[in-house]
Amino acid sequence: MSSENALLEEYAQREYEHGFVTDIEADSIPAGLNEDVVRLISEKKNEPEWLLEWRLKAYRHWLTLEEPNWHNVKFPPIDYQASVYYSAPKQKPKLNSLDEVDPKLLETYEKLGIPLEEQKVLANVAVDAVFDSVSIVTTFRETLEKHGVIFCPFSEAVHEHPELVKKYLGSVVPHSDNFYASLNSAVFSDGSFCYIPKGVRCPMELSTYFRINAQNTGQFERTLIVAEEGSYVSYLEGCTAPKRDENQLHAAVVELVAMDDAQIKYSTVQNWYPGDSEGKGGIYNFVTKRGACRGANSKISWTQVETGSAITWKYPSVILQGDNSVGEFYSVAVTANHQQADTGTKMIHIGENTKSTIISKGISAGVGQNSYRGEVKIMKNATNARNFSQCDSLLIGDRCGAHTFPYIEVRNTTGKVEHEASTSKVGEDQIYYLRQRGLSTEDAVNMIVNGFCKEVYDVLPMEFAVEARKLLNVSLEGSVG
Amino acid sequence: MIATENDAYQESFQQFQSEQSSTAPAWLAELRQTAMNRFTQLGIPTKRIEDWRFTNVKSLAAKPYRNVQSISLSGGEAEALLEKAKLDESFHRLVFVNGHFVSQWSTEHELPEGAVIGNLASAIREEAGDLQNRLSVETDDEAAAFIALNTAFVNDGAFVEIPDGVTVDHPIHLIFLSVEAGQTASHPRNVIRLGKGSRAAVVETYLGREGEGYFTNAITQVDLDETAFLDHHKLQHEQTESLHIASTHVDQKESSEFRSHYFSFGSLMARNEINLMLDGEQIESTLNGLYMPTGEQLMDCRTRIDHARPHCNTYELYKGILDDKAKGVFNGKIFVHQDAQKTDAKQSNQALLLSDDAVVNTKPQLEIYADDVKCTHGATIGELDENSLYYLRSRGVSKDLARKMLIFAFANDVVQGVEIPAVRQHLETILLSSHGLPDV
Numbered sequence: 001m002s003s004e005n006a007l008l009e010e011y012a013q014r015e016y017e018h019g020f021v022t023d024i025e026a027d028s029i030p031a032g033l034n035e036d037v038v039r040l041i042s043e044k045k046n047e048p049e050w051l052l053e054w055r056l057k058a059y060r061h062w063l064t065l066e067e068p069n070w071h072n073v074k075f076p077p078i079d080y081q082a083s084v085y086y087s088a089p090k091q092k093p094k095l096n097s098l099d100e101v102d103p104k105l106l107e108t109y110e111k112l113g114i115p116l117e118e119q120k121v122l123a124n125v126a127v128d129a130v131f132d133s134v135s136i137v138t139t140f141r142e143t144l145e146k147h148g149v150i151f152c153p154f155s156e157a158v159h160e161h162p163e164l165v166k167k168y169l170g171s172v173v174p175h176s177d178n179f180y181a182s183l184n185s186a187v188f189s190d191g192s193f194c195y196i197p198k199g200v201r202c203p204m205e206l207s208t209y210f211r212i213n214a215q216n217t218g219q220f221e222r223t224l225i226v227a228e229e230g231s232y233v234s235y236l237e238g239c240t241a242p243k244r245d246e247n248q249l250h251a252a253v254v255e256l257v258a259m260d261d262a263q264i265k266y267s268t269v270q271n272w273y274p275g276d277s278e279g280k281g282g283i284y285n286f287v288t289k290r291g292a293c294r295g296a297n298s299k300i301s302w303t304q305v306e307t308g309s310a311i312t313w314k315y316p317s318v319i320l321q322g323d324n325s326v327g328e329f330y331s332v333a334v335t336a337n338h339q340q341a342d343t344g345t346k347m348i349h350i351g352e353n354t355k356s357t358i359i360s361k362g363i364s365a366g367v368g369q370n371s372y373r374g375e376v377k378i379m380k381n382a383t384n385a386r387n388f389s390q391c392d393s394l395l396i397g398d399r400c401g402a403h404t405f406p407y408i409e410v411r412n413t414t415g416k417v418e419h420e421a422s423t424s425k426v427g428e429d430q431i432y433y434l435r436q437r438g439l440s441t442e443d444a445v446n447m448i449v450n451g452f453c454k455e456v457y458d459v460l461p462m463e464f465a466v467e468a469r470k471l472l473n474v475s476l477e478g479s480v481g
Numbered sequence: 482m483i484a485t486e487n488d489a490y491q492e493s494f495q496q497f498q499s500e501q502s503s504t505a506p507a508w509l510a511e512l513r514q515t516a517m518n519r520f521t522q523l524g525i526p527t528k529r530i531e532d533w534r535f536t537n538v539k540s541l542a543a544k545p546y547r548n549v550q551s552i553s554l555s556g557g558e559a560e561a562l563l564e565k566a567k568l569d570e571s572f573h574r575l576v577f578v579n580g581h582f583v584s585q586w587s588t589e590h591e592l593p594e595g596a597v598i599g600n601l602a603s604a605i606r607e608e609a610g611d612l613q614n615r616l617s618v619e620t621d622d623e624a625a626a627f628i629a630l631n632t633a634f635v636n637d638g639a640f641v642e643i644p645d646g647v648t649v650d651h652p653i654h655l656i657f658l659s660v661e662a663g664q665t666a667s668h669p670r671n672v673i674r675l676g677k678g679s680r681a682a683v684v685e686t687y688l689g690r691e692g693e694g695y696f697t698n699a700i701t702q703v704d705l706d707e708t709a710f711l712d713h714h715k716l717q718h719e720q721t722e723s724l725h726i727a728s729t730h731v732d733q734k735e736s737s738e739f740r741s742h743y744f745s746f747g748s749l750m751a752r753n754e755i756n757l758m759l760d761g762e763q764i765e766s767t768l769n770g771l772y773m774p775t776g777e778q779l780m781d782c783r784t785r786i787d788h789a790r791p792h793c794n795t796y797e798l799y800k801g802i803l804d805d806k807a808k809g810v811f812n813g814k815i816f817v818h819q820d821a822q823k824t825d826a827k828q829s830n831q832a833l834l835l836s837d838d839a840v841v842n843t844k845p846q847l848e849i850y851a852d853d854v855k856c857t858h859g860a861t862i863g864e865l866d867e868n869s870l871y872y873l874r875s876r877g878v879s880k881d882l883a884r885k886m887l888i889f890a891f892a893n894d895v896v897q898g899v900e901i902p903a904v905r906q907h908l909e910t911i912l913l914s915s916h917g918l919p920d921v
Contacts, residue, residue: 395852408843
C-alpha cells in the first residue's frame with residue numbers, strides 16, 4: 001500500500017486551479033462594521049428608505065446575537081471588524097453590452113470557464129456573475145424577458161421591481177433568523193433576483209457565478225427566487241476565490257418561494273478556495289439557504305456538491321407548507337486536507353401528504369472532518385408525511401473523521417420517518433479488483449468515489465454533473481490509501 | 482436566578498454535610514464539597530444546553546426537594562411496595578428506602594468465596610474496594626450537573642465485588658423505594674466490579690409511593706475486568722409524578738461483555754443515560770431498551786458508546802411506544818476513536834406513535850475518527866403497519882385486538898432479549914396489561 005500512500009500524499013497536496021487574483025481596481029470601503037457602514041452600503045447602492053431600515057433592523061438584531069457554537073467545526077474567533085463589507089470593481093456606471101465590461105473581468109470569467117458571452121448560445125445558460133460584492137453582468141436577459149422571466153442583479157431588482165422584492169425579501173429567512181443570516185441582511189451587497197411568472201417554464205437554466213477577488217473582503221450576497229403558480233426553474237450556482245493566506249468570510253442567504261404546482265431546482269457547485277495543505281487560508285462559508293413550498297403540489301429540490309471552503313456551514317432547508325409538496329436534498333460534501341464541513345438540511349413538514357428525501361454523501365480524506373447535521377420535523381397537522389434519509393460516509397485515510405447528527409421530531413402518528421446512515425472506507429478489495437482490470441489506483445478510487453456519489457450526480461443538470469465529477473477527482477487527488 | 486433555584490439543594494447539602502461530619506472520612510467530605518461546588522457552578526440544565534434541548538428538566542428539578550436523613554418503615558406502605566418490587570425469592574436482594582440500606586429486608590443467599598454483595602455506606606466505613614478513588618465520576622461536559630449532584634450527596638447504594646473467576650448463580654436484585662412523604666430526593670450510588678472471567682446478573686428496580694412527586698437521582702458504576710460478563714437490567718417503575726434521572730457508567734476491559742436491558746414505564750420525567758467505555762479489544766456490548774410513555778410522561782434515553790480500541794462490537798436497539806401526550810427522546814452516540822479500527826457498531830431506534838399529541842425526538846449520532854470501521858444507525862418512526870393490520874383482520878381478528886397484538890409484538894422484541902425468566906415474565910405481564918390484551 002505504500003505507493004498508494006504516496007499517491008494519497010500527492011492527492012492531498014492538490015492544486016486549487018482557480019486561485020489566481022485579478023488585478024483590478026476596486027471601490028472598497030474601509031474595514032469594520034457599524035451602523036454607518038450599513039448606511040454607506042445602502043447609499044452606494046442608492047437604495048430606498050425601507051431597505052435601509054430593514055438592514056438597520058437586521059444589524060441591530062445581529063448585535064444582540066452570539067455566534068452559534070453547536071457545530072462540529074473548529075476555527076479561531078472571527079474578527080468581524082477586520083473584514084471589508086463592500087468591494088466593487090470600478091467600472092462605468094451603466095453597461096449596455098458585454099463590450100463595455102472591463103476586459104479584465106471578462107478574462108477572469110473566461111479563465112473560470114463561465115460562458116459569459118452571449119455568443120456562446122450553445123451553452124444555453126443565463127448567467128448572473130457576481131464579482132466580490134456586486135453583480136457584473138447578466139446574460140440572456142432579452143430572451144428571458146420574452147417569457148416574462150425576471151433575472152437580474154438584486155440591486156437592480158430593488159429599483160425595478162420593488163413591490164416583488166419588498167414582498168418576498170426576508171419572507172423565508174427573516175432578518176432575525178440566525179447570526180450569519182442577520183449579518184448578511186445588514187450588509188448584503190448584491191446577489192441575484194429571479195421571478196418566474198405563472199405557468200412559465202423557464203426556457204433555460206439560470207446560473208449565478210460568485211467570485212471573491214479582493215483581499216480581506218467578506219462576500220455577502222443574497223439570492224431570491226420566486227416561482228409563481230405552475231412555473232418551473234432550474235438554477236445553478238458556482239463559486240471560486242483566489243488563494244490567500246488569511247481566511248475570508250462568505251455569508252450568503254438564499255431564499256426560494258414556490259407557489260402552487262411550482263418547481264424550483266437549485267444546484268450548487270461550491271468550490272471556494274479551501275486553504276492550502278497546511279490548513280492555511282481558505283473561505284469560511286456560512287450560508288443560510290431555505291426554500292418555502294408555499295403552494296400545494298410545489299416542489300423544491302436542493303442539490304449541492306461541496307468541494308471547496310476551509311469551513312462549510314450550510315443547511316439548505318425546505319419548509320413544506322403546501323399540501324402534497326415535496327422537498328429534496330441531495331448532497332456530496334468532500335473534505336480533504338484540513339477542510340471541515342458541517343452541512344445537512346432541515347425538512348419541516350407542515351402540510352398534508354408532504355414528502356421529503358435526503359441523500360447525503362460525505363467523503364473525508366486527509367485530516368478533513370465531515371459532519372452531516374439534519375433535522376426532519378413532522379408537525380401535528382402533517383398527516384401522511386413521509387421522509388426518507390440516507391447519509392453515507394466514505395473515509396479515505398485514518399486521520400479524517402465522518403460524523404452524523406440527525407435530529408428527528410415527529411408529532412403525527414401517520415408520519416413515517418426513516419433514517420439510515422453508514423460509514424465505510426474505500427475497500428482494498430475494491431481497489432484490487434479494479435487494478436486487476438488494468439486501472440491505476442487513482443482511477444480506481446475515482447471510480448469508486450464517483451460510484452458512491454452517483455445518486456447525487458444523477459440529479460444534477462448535465463453540465464454541472466460533468467464539472468462536479470471533475471472537481472471531485474481534483475479534490476481527492478492523492479488521497480488514496 | 483441560578484442561586485435561588487439551587488438554594489434548596491444548598492440548604493439540604495449543608496445539613497447533610499454537618500450530620501455526616503462525625504462519621505464521614507475527610508476525603509469523602511471533600512469529594513462531596515467539590516461536587517457540590519461543581520453543581521452550583523453548572524446549575525440545573527436549561528434547554529439551551531444541546532444535551533437537554535428536548536428535555537426541559539428545569540421546573541421539575543428546581544423543586545425544593547428534601548434529603549431524607551432517617552427513614553421510618555412503619556405504616557406498612559414500604560412493605561407493600563417491597564412486595565410489588567420482588568421478582569423471585571431466589572434472587573440476592575438489597576433493599577434501599579429513600580437511598581438508605583434496609584438490612585432486615587435484604588436477603589443474601591450463600592455466595593462463592595470472596596464475593597461481596599453489600600451496601601456502599603458499610604463499604605465506605607470498612608474502607609473496602611478503593612472507594613476513595615472510585616467514587617468520583619469523570620465528566621467535564623456542561624450537561625453533567627446531576628452527576629455532580631449525586632456525588633455531592635453520595636452516601637449509600639449497592640456495593641458489589643465479584644472476584645476473579647467467580648460466577649454468581651442467582652441474579653442480584655437491587656430495589657430502590659421512595660416511601661417518605663413530601664418532596665424528597667434520593668441519590669443512590671451503586672458500585673459494581675467484576676473481576677477477570679467472573680459472571681453476574683444485576684436487576685435494578687425503582688418504585689415509589691403514590692402522592693407528591695419525588696426525585697431519584699441515581700448513578701451506577703460498573704467495572705468489568707478481562708472476560709467478565711455482566712447482564713444488567715433496569716426496571717423503572719417510579720410513581721407518575723416523580724422525576725427520575727440516572728446514569729450508568731461502564732468501563733470494560735479486554736474481551737468482556739456487557740448487556741443492558743432498560744425498561745422505562747414510570748415517572749413524569751425519566752432520563753436514563755448509559756455510557757460505555759470500551760477500553761480493550763474484543764469487547765462485546767449490547768444495549769437494549771424499551772420506553773413506553775403515556776399521559777404526559779417524558780422519557781429520555783441516552784446512550785454513548787466510546788470505541789477506544791480496535792476489534793469491538795456493539796449492538797443497540799431502543800424501541801419506544803408513545804401514547805397520549807407523551808414525549809420520547811432518544812439520543813444515541815457512537816464515538817469511534819482514531820485507533821479503534823475494525824469497529825463494528827450497529828444502532829437502531831424505532832418509535833411507534835399511537836397518538837397525534839405524542840412527540841418523538843430522535844438523535845442517533847455517529848462520530849467516527851477511524852477509517853476501517855463498520856458503523857450503521859437507523860431510526861424509524863411511524864404508526865402500526867397497515868399491511869400487518871390488514872393481514873390480521875382478514876383472518877377475523879378485530880381491529881382493536883389486531884392493534885394490541887402488533888403493539889405487543891413490537892415491544893416483545895426487546896423483552897425477549899431478557900434471559901432471566903422471572904424478569905421476562907414480569908415484563909410480559911406488564912406489556913399484556915398495559916395495552917389491555919387478554920391473557921394468552
